Amino acid sequence: MTPIEILAALVALASAVSIGLVAHELAHAAVLRAAGVPHVIDWFPGSDGGLLQAGLRGEWAAVRPRPGAETPAWLLRVSAMMPLALVAPLALVPVGVVADPFASEGVARFAVLGWMACALPSPQDFSVLWYADRAVDAAAGSTAETPGTDAATDGPA
Template structure:
């Protein structure tokens, strides 16, 4: 590869990862929205480092569900694993509908690698997958008041 091709590949990879990170978080939000669960999207979270520091560390967005005692744990689990749907277009390769992006010589393979990297669930996603019941229980506990009622 020539230096220009390497630079182009790096830019394409960075753009694919940037778009993939946003799509990853929006995939979480789509499930929560469809299920009627309240959530908040924090863009560039990280008050200690600012927008530039958060962006450089890969923290472009974070979805924070506001679970209640009535929130089904399966909704949180589905939301946590929804970024796997970003890999769905690659199923078309297996079906022979589109060409394999990894078999090309151009920068398309770098875009495919960046996008596929964002389709992987993060460690936080796996934490939600395994401990969704605890999150719902904690939300139920926050809703209770153990203060004695007036006399």
């Protein structure tokens, strides 16, 4: 690769990650909105040091659901895993509907790689996946422990 191609690949990768981070959070919000669960989208949540600094750290957006007592835990779990849908178009590659971006040379493969990285669930997403029932219980004002958990370790017994 020439220096110009390397620069173009870096720009494509950074752009795809930037757009993908926002798409990741909007995927969470889409499920919550479709189900009527109140939520807040915080744009640049770590902007105490300025927007540029928050953007360079990758803190573009964050979705904060506000589940009610009647919100099913499975809905929060689906919302937590929804960013996986960002790679759905790549499922059409083996069928031949979409061209394989990794089969040819060029910067498109770097953009696809950045986009795919944003489809991975974050550690917070996995926390919601495993402990969504606790969020619903907290919203209901329940102080009782969830069966099968140990409050001292905040994990399964």
